[in-house]
Amino acid sequence: MTKQQLTTQRLILRPWRDSDAAALYEYAKNPNIGPAAGWPAHQSVEESLDVIRNVFNGPEDYAITLAEDPDTAIGAISLKLAGGSDLFPANDTTQAEMGFWIGEPFWGNGYVPEAACELLRHGFEDLDLAATWCAYYEGNVKSARAQQKIGFEPVHVIPDTPVPLLHETRTTHANRMMRARWQELQACRRTGGKTKRQ
Incomplete structure (x- = not known):
């Protein structure tokens, strides 16, 4: 089954290709990117x-691209499903x-919240x-x-989390969005209002 492509007003989220390697290296070699997220610069x-x-070969791994240049990856976004995360039971689908x-x-343009909102829609609806x-x-x-801007809410803090690729431990802040919260945010965006918790 071919993985689908997701689109927003400004972005296309599509499967990764071997031809993306040069563009991925261009951005992932930056030491301001990977180490903050727990992986070394390429x-x-x-x-x-x-x-x-x-790594980017999961069923819900996507390259972030601009709609006017869908052949050039500028970032990555994914959903790790059952068995791919330590934040929920491995058998929970x-x-x-x-x-x-x-x-x-591309920082500061709102691309990450835009991509995340579409991937959340895909996760909850599809x-x-x-x-x-x-x-x-x-x-x-x-x-x-x-994460706060997207609408995720804090759940707990996990001390001494192993970061194996960097051979260290860190404190993890785990946030979550429930389906009801997402539905509330969608209704709010349609009416142009704000939820009580925003």
Whole structure:
């Protein structure tokens, strides 16, 4: 089954391709990107190609691209399903964990919230999820703000979380969006109002 493409007003979220390796390396080699999220900066195009083939190969892994240039990946977004996350039981098919990042030249344009809102819609409507998690490591202010802007709500803090790719431990802040919360936000956006919790 071919993975579908998701579209927003400004973005196309599509499956990763081997031909994305050079663009992935261009943004993932930046030390301001990976280490904050728990992975080392990429060292070569070959490493980026390996990541595309062996990491960005899940059923809900997407390259973020601009609608006017859908062949150029500028970031990554995914839903980790049952067995792919430590934030919920491995056999629970009603939950997922969202992860995302975008290349530094594209920071500050609202692309991550736009992509995340579409992936949340896909998760709740198409995959029939009951809850979507999202987490950040303590000190990652940009991710914390993005998750708050998207509408995720704090659930708990997990100390001493292993970060195996960087050989260290960190404190994880785990956030979640329930289906009812997402539906509330959709209704709010349609009416142009604000929810009580915003």
